[in-house]
Amino acid sequence: MAQVAVPETLEVAPARPTTRKGSGTGDTIFAFLCRASAALVLVLLGAIIVELFLGGLPAFRAFGAAFISSTDWDPVQEIYGAGVPIYGTILTAILALLLAVPVAFGIAFFLTELAPEWMRGPVGTAIELLAAVPSIIFGMWGFFVIVPVMASTIQPAIIDTVGELPLIGSLFQGPPFGTGLFTAALILAIMVLPFIAATMRDVFLQVPGVYKESAYGLGSTRWEVMRKVVLPYTRVSVVGGIMLGLGRALGETMAVTFVIGNANRITPSLFGPGNTIASIVALEFGESGAGSLKLSALLALGFLLFVISFAVLALSRWLLRSRLKG
Amino acid sequence: MSATTSPTPVSSIPGRAKDRATSEALGRSRARADAIVRVLCTGATVLGLFFLASILLTLLIRGAGGISLSVFTEVTRPPGSHGGLLNPIIGSLIQVFLATIVGTPIGMLVGTYLAEYAGESRFGQLVRFVSDVLLSAPSILIGLFVYQILVLPFGGFSGWAGIVALAIIVIPVVVRTTEDMLRLIPNTLREAVIGLGAPKWKMIVLVCWRAAVSGIITGILLAVARVAGETAPLLFTSLGNLNWSLNLSQPMSSLPITIYSYAGSPYEDWITLAWTGALIITLGVLGLNVLARSVLRARK
Amino acid sequence: MLVITRRLALTGLVAAAATPAALPALAQTAQITGAGASFPNPVYQRWGEGAKAAGIQLNYQSVGSGAGVNQIRNRTVDFGATDAPLTQQQLTEANLLQFPTVMGAVVPIVNIPGVETDQLRLTGEVLAEIYAGRITRWNDPRIVEMNSGVTLPNLAIAPVYRADASGTSFVFTSYLSAVSESWKNGAGAGTSVRWATGAGARGNEGVAGTVRNTRGGIGYVENAYATQNRLATVQLRNKAGQYVKPTMETFQAAATNANWNAPGMAASIIDQQGANSWPIVSPTFILLPTNPTDGAKTRAVMRFFDWAFTNGGNVARELEYVPLPQNVQAAVRSAWAGIRIDGQPAWPAR
Numbered sequence: 001m002a003q004v005a006v007p008e009t010l011e012v013a014p015a016r017p018t019t020r021k022g023s024g025t026g027d028t029i030f031a032f033l034c035r036a037s038a039a040l041v042l043v044l045l046g047a048i049i050v051e052l053f054l055g056g057l058p059a060f061r062a063f064g065a066a067f068i069s070s071t072d073w074d075p076v077q078e079i080y081g082a083g084v085p086i087y088g089t090i091l092t093a094i095l096a097l098l099l100a101v102p103v104a105f106g107i108a109f110f111l112t113e114l115a116p117e118w119m120r121g122p123v124g125t126a127i128e129l130l131a132a133v134p135s136i137i138f139g140m141w142g143f144f145v146i147v148p149v150m151a152s153t154i155q156p157a158i159i160d161t162v163g164e165l166p167l168i169g170s171l172f173q174g175p176p177f178g179t180g181l182f183t184a185a186l187i188l189a190i191m192v193l194p195f196i197a198a199t200m201r202d203v204f205l206q207v208p209g210v211y212k213e214s215a216y217g218l219g220s221t222r223w224e225v226m227r228k229v230v231l232p233y234t235r236v237s238v239v240g241g242i243m244l245g246l247g248r249a250l251g252e253t254m255a256v257t258f259v260i261g262n263a264n265r266i267t268p269s270l271f272g273p274g275n276t277i278a279s280i281v282a283l284e285f286g287e288s289g290a291g292s293l294k295l296s297a298l299l300a301l302g303f304l305l306f307v308i309s310f311a312v313l314a315l316s317r318w319l320l321r322s323r324l325k326g
Numbered sequence: 327m328s329a330t331t332s333p334t335p336v337s338s339i340p341g342r343a344k345d346r347a348t349s350e351a352l353g354r355s356r357a358r359a360d361a362i363v364r365v366l367c368t369g370a371t372v373l374g375l376f377f378l379a380s381i382l383l384t385l386l387i388r389g390a391g392g393i394s395l396s397v398f399t400e401v402t403r404p405p406g407s408h409g410g411l412l413n414p415i416i417g418s419l420i421q422v423f424l425a426t427i428v429g430t431p432i433g434m435l436v437g438t439y440l441a442e443y444a445g446e447s448r449f450g451q452l453v454r455f456v457s458d459v460l461l462s463a464p465s466i467l468i469g470l471f472v473y474q475i476l477v478l479p480f481g482g483f484s485g486w487a488g489i490v491a492l493a494i495i496v497i498p499v500v501v502r503t504t505e506d507m508l509r510l511i512p513n514t515l516r517e518a519v520i521g522l523g524a525p526k527w528k529m530i531v532l533v534c535w536r537a538a539v540s541g542i543i544t545g546i547l548l549a550v551a552r553v554a555g556e557t558a559p560l561l562f563t564s565l566g567n568l569n570w571s572l573n574l575s576q577p578m579s580s581l582p583i584t585i586y587s588y589a590g591s592p593y594e595d596w597i598t599l600a601w602t603g604a605l606i607i608t609l610g611v612l613g614l615n616v617l618a619r620s621v622l623r624a625r626k
Numbered sequence: 627m628l629v630i631t632r633r634l635a636l637t638g639l640v641a642a643a644a645t646p647a648a649l650p651a652l653a654q655t656a657q658i659t660g661a662g663a664s665f666p667n668p669v670y671q672r673w674g675e676g677a678k679a680a681g682i683q684l685n686y687q688s689v690g691s692g693a694g695v696n697q698i699r700n701r702t703v704d705f706g707a708t709d710a711p712l713t714q715q716q717l718t719e720a721n722l723l724q725f726p727t728v729m730g731a732v733v734p735i736v737n738i739p740g741v742e743t744d745q746l747r748l749t750g751e752v753l754a755e756i757y758a759g760r761i762t763r764w765n766d767p768r769i770v771e772m773n774s775g776v777t778l779p780n781l782a783i784a785p786v787y788r789a790d791a792s793g794t795s796f797v798f799t800s801y802l803s804a805v806s807e808s809w810k811n812g813a814g815a816g817t818s819v820r821w822a823t824g825a826g827a828r829g830n831e832g833v834a835g836t837v838r839n840t841r842g843g844i845g846y847v848e849n850a851y852a853t854q855n856r857l858a859t860v861q862l863r864n865k866a867g868q869y870v871k872p873t874m875e876t877f878q879a880a881a882t883n884a885n886w887n888a889p890g891m892a893a894s895i896i897d898q899q900g901a902n903s904w905p906i907v908s909p910t911f912i913l914l915p916t917n918p919t920d921g922a923k924t925r926a927v928m929r930f931f932d933w934a935f936t937n938g939g940n941v942a943r944e945l946e947y948v949p950l951p952q953n954v955q956a957a958v959r960s961a962w963a964g965i966r967i968d969g970q971p972a973w974p975a976r
Contacts, residue, residue: 024525027526029527030526030527030530031526031527033435034435034443035439036435037435037439038435038439038449040432041453041497041498041501044497045459045463048471051471055474074813074819075791075816075818075819076813076814076815076819077814077820103374106367106369106370106371107367107370107374110367110370110371123371125616127371127375127378128615129612129615130374130377130378130381132548132551132611132614133611133612134554134555134557134608134611135557136582136586137608140585140600140604141380141381143835144384144388145384147835147836151839152839175782177786177825177839177840178836178839179825179826179827180825190377194374197374221356221359223359223363223364244462247462250464251463251464251465253465253558254557257828258832260826261789261825262826263821263826264820265820272825273825278466281464282466283791283818283828285466285561285562285690285693286689286691286791287691287692287817287818288692288693288696288791289692289695290696290699299470302466305464306467309463309464310459313455317455403671404668405672407672407675478700482659482702483661561689562693565661565689568674568684568686569657569685571657577685589829591667591830592830592847592848592850592851593668597831
C-alpha cells in the first residue's frame with residue numbers, strides 16, 4: 001500500500017545500544033503483551049460465537065435440524081425457521097455480486113490501464129470514498145431515492161415486458177413496491193462495489209510490467225492484455241477480493257432493513273419482499289421478549305450467519321493462499 | 327464482452343492478398359472489441375462516480391437546508407420545538423474517540439504479534455483468520471454480544487458498553503493495517519537494529535512502528551471512519567440519550583442512533599434533522615478518509 | 627450560547643461526580659431512563675420536555691415494546707413501556723406493576739388514483755381480507771358495494787405493513803383479529819405476524835413512503851403520522867355499523883366506553899360500542915418494578931407520570947392522542963400506593 005520512508009528511520013535506528021540486562025525483561029513483557037492481545041482477539045470471537053450458540057440453543061432444540069430449512073416464521077404461533085432469511089441472505093448477496101463484479105472490474109480496468117495518469121488518483125479516491133459512506137446513509141438514500149425510481153419506472157417497465165415472458169417471467173412479477181430482494185441486492189451491490197474495485201485495482205497493479213510490456217510489444221490491444229495476461233495472472237486474488245465483498249454483503253444490516261420489505265415467505269419474484277438474517281435480527285430484536293423462543297431463534301440466526309461468513313472467508317483465504325504458493 | 331477474436335495468427339492462408347485482407351479484418355474486430363471494452367469500463371467508472379455524487383447530492387439537498395447554528399448548540403428536543411443535535415454529536419465524538427483509544431493499542435499489538443512474532447505458526451494463522459472474521463462480522467451481532475456481557479450483568483445501558491462495542495470493531499481494522507505495514511519494512515532494517523545490540527521490543531517500538539507510522543495512522547483513521555457511522559452495535563449498548571449527559575455510566579446519545587430513529591418518525595422537523603445529521607456524519611467520515619489518504623501520501 | 631455554557635458547566639460537575647449515588651445529593655433533578663414502545667414516543671418526549679421544570683429529566687428511548695419489557699425485567703431501565711399489555715401472571719412473575727398512560731389511534735392510508743382522503747369506506751372484514759390476500763383488486767365487488775359514488779379503478783391492491791416488529795402492528799392486527807374470525811385463526815395478533823401478502827417497510831415513515839410510491843397501495847400508520855403528512859385516510863365501519871372518519875372526536879368517543887377493571891388495567895378499546903367510535907384505538911402501558919432496587923428512581927417515575935396526568939392533557943391532544951379520563955388517572959395513582967419502598971407506600975411521595 002505505501003512505501004516506507006526508510007532513510008528517515010535509519011536516523012533513529014542507531015540508538016544507543018541498551019544494556020542487555022534490561023532488554024531481556026523488556027522483550028519478555030512486550031512479547032507477552034502482543035501474545036496476550038492476540039489471545040484476546042481469539043477469546044472475543046470465541047465468546048461471541050459461544051454466546052450466540054448458547055442463546056440459540058433453545059431454538060435449535062425446539063425445531064431440530066429442520067430449523068435451518070423450514071420456511072415457517074410465525075411469531076404468533078411461535079414457529080420459527082431459518083429458511084427464508086438464509087435464502088434471502090444468499091440470494092441478495094449473490095445477486096449483488098453479479099451486479100457489482102462487472103462494474104468493479106470495469107472500474108479497476110479503467111483505473112489501471114485506461115485512465116490518464118492525472119485522473120487515476122482522484123477517481124480512485126472517489127470510488128474508495130463510496131466505501132466509507134456509513135451503511136445507514138445507504139439505507140436512507142436507497143429508500144428515498146432508489147425505491148421511488150424502482151417503483152415508478154424500472155419495476156413497472158420490467159413487469160410489463162419481461163414479466164410477460166414464459167418461464168423467466170415469474171421472476172419479475174407482482175406489484176411494484178420498489179422495495180424487495182432486488183432493490184436490496186442493488187444497494188448491496190453499490191456498497192460492495194468499491195471494495196471489489198479497490199482489491200482488483202491493487203492486484204492488477206501487482207502484475208509485473210515485463211509481462212504486460214511484452215504483450216503490448218506483440219501488438220496486443222489493452223483489452224487483450226487484460227484478458228490474456230493480467231486476468232490469468234491475478235485470477236485467484238481477484239476471486240479472493242470478490243469473496244471479501246461477498247462477506248460484507250452477507251452481514252450488511254442497516255441499509256438492507258430500509259429496503260428489503262421483511263416478508264417471511266419465499267416469493268418467486270425478485271421484486272418480491274424478503275428477508276436477510278441480519279435484517280430480520282435488526283427488525284425483530286426490539287420486540288422479542290427475554291427468554292422467548294423468538295429471541296432464541298434470532299440468536300440462532302446470528303450464529304448461522306457467523307457460520308456462513310466463516311465459510312465464505314475460509315474459502316477466500318484458501319483461494320488466496322493457493323495463489324501465494326503457486 | 328466476449329465478442330473478441332483470438333490474436334493467434336491464421337495459419338492456413340493461401341495468398342498474400344487474402345492474408346492482408348484477413349489480418350485487416352482481424353485487426354478491425356480486435357480494435358472494435360477493445361473500443362467496446364474501453365467504453366464499457368469508462369461507463370462503469372462513471373456509474374460508480376454517479377452513485378457517490380447521487381448520495382452526496384441527496385444529502386445536500388435534503389440536509390443542507392436544516393443546517394443552522396442551533397443544530398450544533400441545541401440538544402435533541404421533541405418534535406415541533408426546534409431542537410438540535412448537540413448531544414448526539416458530542417456523544418458520538420466521545421464514544422468514537424474512546425473506542426479508538428481502547429481499540430487501537432490492542433489492534434496494534436495484535437498486528438505486531440502477527441508481523442513480528444507469529445511467522446507462519448498455527449496460532450498466528452488462527453489469529454489472523456479470526457481477526458478477518460471479526461472484520462466482516464455483522465456489527466449487530468457484536469452489539470448483541472456486548473449487551474449480553476456488559477449491559478445485562480451491570481444493570482443498564484451505558485456509554486461504556488457502546489464504547490466497548492465500537493472498540494471491538496476498531497481492533498480488526500487496526501490489526502490488518504498494522505500487520506500489512508510492518509510486513510512492508512525491509513528485514514535489513516531489523517537486522518541492522520538488532521545488530522547494534524538493541525532488544526527486539528525497542529527495535530519494534532522505535533524503528534518498525536516509526537517506519538510504519540503513516541500506514542498505521544491511516545488504519546486508525548479508517549477505523550474511526552468505520553465506527554463513526556455504525557448504528558447497529560449501539561442500538562442495545564449505549565441506547566441513546568435525549569438529554570445532555572457526559573456520564574459514561576448512563577445511556578449516551580449518538581448521531582447514527584438519532585438519525586435511525588428520527589428518519590422513521592412522523593415529524594417533518596425530525597426528518598429534516600435526520601438528514602442534516604446524515605450530512606454531517608457523511609462529510610465527517612469522508613473528510614477523515616481524505617485526511618487519511620493525504621497523511622499516507624505526504625509520507626510517501 | 628449562555629444556556630449552553632451553563633449546561634456544560636453543570637454536566638461537567640455531574641460527570642466529575644459521576645457515581646450514581648452522588649447524583650441525588652447534587653441536585654433535585656432526577657434522571658429517569660425508560661425504554662420501550664414507539665407508539666407513544668412523541669407524547670413522552672413532549673412530556674419529558676415539560677417535566678424538566680418540575681425537576682425530572684426523562685430519557686425515553688423507543689426501542690420497541692418487547693425490548694421495553696426485557697429491559698424492565700432485567701432492571702436495566704427505570705421503567706418499561708409496552709403497547710401489548712402483559713397478563714397478570716406475567717406481571718406477578720416479574721414483580722411488575724402495569725398502568726396505562728395515554729391512548730392513540732391507528733389509521734389505514736391508501737393510494738388510489740382519483741380517491742380523496744376519507745372518501746373510501748372500508749370495513750374491518752374487508753381490511754382483513756385484503757391483508758390476507760383474498761381481496762386483490764380495488765374494484766372487487768365487496769369494496770364497490772360499500773362505496774357507491776366512488777369510482778374505483780381496476781387496480782391491484784398492494785398491502786404494506788411494518789417491517790420492524792412494532793406496537794402499531796400489534797394494535798392493527800388486534801383489530802383485525804377482533805373483527806375477523808378467519809384473521810384470528812390465521813395470522814392472529816402480534817407485534818409481527820405472518821403476513822400472507824404485501825411488503826414491509828421500516829417505521830411509520832417507511833410505510834407512508836411505500837404507500838405513497840405504490841399505486842394501489844394500502845397501509846396503516848399511527849394517526850399523528852397521517853395528519854402530519856396529509857395522507858389519504860379512509861372511513862371505517864365501527865361496531866355500531868356507522869362509517870366514521872379518523873378524528874379526535876371519534877377517538878375520544880371510543881375511549882369513553884373502555885372497561886379499565888381488567889387485570890393489569892389492560893383495557894381493550896379495540897372495536898368499541900358507540901355510534902361515533904373509531905374502531906382502532908388502543909392504550910399504551912408503563913411497567914414499574916414492585917420491588918425497586920432504587921426506590922428514588924421509581925418514585926421519580928411516578929412523579930413524572932403524576933405531572934403528566936395533571937399537566938400533559940393538552941400536549942397529548944395536540945399530538946392527537948387521547949388522555950386518560952380522570953377516574954382512570956385516580957385508579958393509577960392508587961395502584962402506585964401498592965408499591966412499597968423501604969416499608970413505606972411509594973405513593974403519595976413524602
